Amino acid sequence: MTSWEDRVAAFWDAADDADPAVVDRMRALVDERPPADPVALFEWASVLDFVGREHEAVPAYEAALAAGLDGERMPQAVVQLASSLRNIGRPDEGAALLRDLGDGTVAGAAVQAFLALCLRDAGHPDEALAVALRALAPTLPLYRRSVAAYADELDGHDTA
Template sequence: MKSWDDRVDAVWADASGEEVGAETIARIDALAAERGVDDARAEFERAGARDSAGYPADAVVLYRRALALGLDDDHRAQCIVQLASSLRNMGEYDEALTVIQCAESLPAGSPYRDAIATVHALTLASSGRPAHGLSVALMALVPHLPRYHRSMSAYAQEIAELDA
């Protein structure tokens, strides 16, 4: 028999490339029910299904619950990205930025650091601070450059000040 994670992955694979709707939510909810309402991972998957189906307000409640119940580092990072993105989509920019600050406690090597920076940049741009958002995006790119770290970092900081 496939593991719970494998079965969740199969639902998401089936939903890939098409609009997520009631069927996907029902399938995820059925899998989540196997783990109970006090399981952080189950709540995270339930949130993701609603988020993908276009119900960000419902997803936000479940993302917050998943974080409160305690997720492993990998799923916690994903939850922060998805929660902040949902809040941004709902126009709750200050809340989204507060959630992004939670990412500071993630391990330094988290593979989601760039995703968090992307949502951070988008949130700043959406909230009327596009130069600061560009600065965040540029700073996320700097470690990936073969050279020019110091100068590009300085330029990014300079650009952030344009919104002041």
Template sequence: MAIADMTDAWDERVAAVWAAAAGSMVDDEVIAAIDVLAAERGTDDARAEFERAGARDSAGRPGEAVPLYAHALELGLDDEHRPQAVIQMASSIRNLGDAGRALALLDDEYRDHPDAPFRDEVSAFLALALASAGEERRAASVALLALAPHLRRYTRSMTAYARELAD
């Protein structure tokens, strides 16, 4: 079996665990299932660490999740998973009471990866972190700039108004 086939099979098994957990609170059983799969790849695998972090995060254990997200990001995630890890880690950090640190992570992702997947999601969490940090006008600007391209009309004027808010 080729390496790509093994990776695809691993991804499918991870997806199956998450699908089975959908709609319910993630518990120790889900964490254990993800940990078993992650162990196949080891602690030096960014995706494995990302999945371990996500399981703990989903179980309401942000303090356990944050170091795992940080390790996954340090190891290097692909463009699909990096923004998800940043969003999830920043959200956990904000929930732990450090809006400034969450804001810094999201600001970096927003600035450094303008064409990355999950751009709207990064914008939404950035707006939330900005509001938590007391920067409501900039939060509204970020949210409106993310929304503007999805409007059927008034995109140009909404973009201009959103930029005015930030100035």
């Protein structure tokens, strides 16, 4: 028999947010696990988010994290929660979560990308641009120092 994890992976490989049965299929998988299982709560939150039901996804992400979600799914949950918070008009809360997470996780530079989006929506466009430029600078074959200096300038740091 295929493991639950394998079936969840297969679900996401085939998932289509336009399919009205997608939520029901994930519900069936989630129902196989104990009610407070952090991984099942995360997968449930993810499918709600996937179909645009962010208001419902937020408490499910929070429940998964409170239940002890760990491993690679934990930073994914934080990024997805922050994104959902941004989408429902709570970008400051999303930014705070992402600042606490940092980018040394499986989510990598996505943390900075979503932090920049949250900051922009929270009315901090210069800080958002600085975050995005700092994330981009290390990938540049040329002009790394200049781009990093511009990010510092946007944050009000003296580059001289």
